[in-house]
Amino acid sequence: MHCHWKLNLCGRSAAANPISWWYYAMISITEKEFTQLSRMIEKSFGIYLKIEKKSLVMSRLQNILLEKGFKSYSQYYQYLINDKTGAAQVELVNRITTNHTFFLREKEHFDYFSGTVLPDLKRNAKGGTVRIWSAGCSTGEEPYTLAMVIKDYLKEGGLNYRILATDISKKALSKAVLGVYPDESVSNIPLMWKMNYFTKTAEGLYKVSDEIKSAVLFRRLNLMDEFPFKRKFHTIFCRNVMIYFRSDTRARLLKKIYDVLEDGGYLFIGKSESILKNETGFKHVLPSVYRKD
Numbered sequence: 001m002h003c004h005w006k007l008n009l010c011g012r013s014a015a016a017n018p019i020s021w022w023y024y025a026m027i028s029i030t031e032k033e034f035t036q037l038s039r040m041i042e043k044s045f046g047i048y049l050k051i052e053k054k055s056l057v058m059s060r061l062q063n064i065l066l067e068k069g070f071k072s073y074s075q076y077y078q079y080l081i082n083d084k085t086g087a088a089q090v091e092l093v094n095r096i097t098t099n100h101t102f103f104l105r106e107k108e109h110f111d112y113f114s115g116t117v118l119p120d121l122k123r124n125a126k127g128g129t130v131r132i133w134s135a136g137c138s139t140g141e142e143p144y145t146l147a148m149v150i151k152d153y154l155k156e157g158g159l160n161y162r163i164l165a166t167d168i169s170k171k172a173l174s175k176a177v178l179g180v181y182p183d184e185s186v187s188n189i190p191l192m193w194k195m196n197y198f199t200k201t202a203e204g205l206y207k208v209s210d211e212i213k214s215a216v217l218f219r220r221l222n223l224m225d226e227f228p229f230k231r232k233f234h235t236i237f238c239r240n241v242m243i244y245f246r247s248d249t250r251a252r253l254l255k256k257i258y259d260v261l262e263d264g265g266y267l268f269i270g271k272s273e274s275i276l277k278n279e280t281g282f283k284h285v286l287p288s289v290y291r292k293d
């Protein structure tokens, strides 16, 4: 029988860190098991994991296997397909997603949003509500940044708006709903934002104000699923999410995004991403900013 247990050296190199050498038994994943699991992950969540991600997958999932007493990834896979509660998949996606984000990430987007998009939406809103969607919002910094940018802008006049923020990771979403961030998370935001839109907790953490929180509605949504929206959006931020998808998955998602965007609406994607010409009806406005004609 194939032995799934292997002794691994964890942490930094011995030379770099001679004192904190420690060893643990890591359950290794065979190539066949990796293919089986990665296919399931791509089918369910769109996330494509190349074989080069084997060690990453092992390090992210090994605690689940240890906690549940599984001796191999085949056993874990069986557990995933037999679980009817959905809990196993929730736990898997919590561990497998990369949730890196920060306030004012790709700041040029927010400059364009407040300088061009908001005045445009305001002109055309005609008293209606402007709907904004942060798709793949992770721990909340992106939708909260949008709410702060809008609040600043509204000092110049009224606009009804709503921000929907969705993600597939329940773990990331609970942090987002809590809205409490350490000092280093807010180090790059304007001082006025810290003063106006945060309160400091007894532990020295920064808590997003109720005013900002109330502007954002967080929901769990798998972007691979059919979208449940009744109304279209005026602006969609879907940044640094599609980088984990293969081109056919990305194309299907872009088509769905296109369909739920109002005519003249804006789409922001990550700065390292792009939409191929003729892939959709999106018109290129700026690098990583598009508009539905």
Ligand SMILES: C[S@@+](CC[C@H](N)C(=O)[O-])C[C@H]1O[C@@H](n2cnc3c(N)ncnc32)[C@H](O)[C@@H]1O
Pocket: 044, 045, 046, 047, 097, 098, 099, 100, 101, 102, 105, 135, 136, 137, 138, 139, 142, 166, 167, 168, 169, 172, 221, 222, 223, 224, 238, 239, 240, 241, 244, 270
């Ligand atoms: C790197 S974060 C990007 C956060 C934020 N948009 C930004 O640019 O800073 C990517 C997020 O996409 C989410 N994600 C990945 N696949 C998803 C899917 N199929 N449906 C919904 N969200 C997904 C992950 O959970 C993760 O929080």
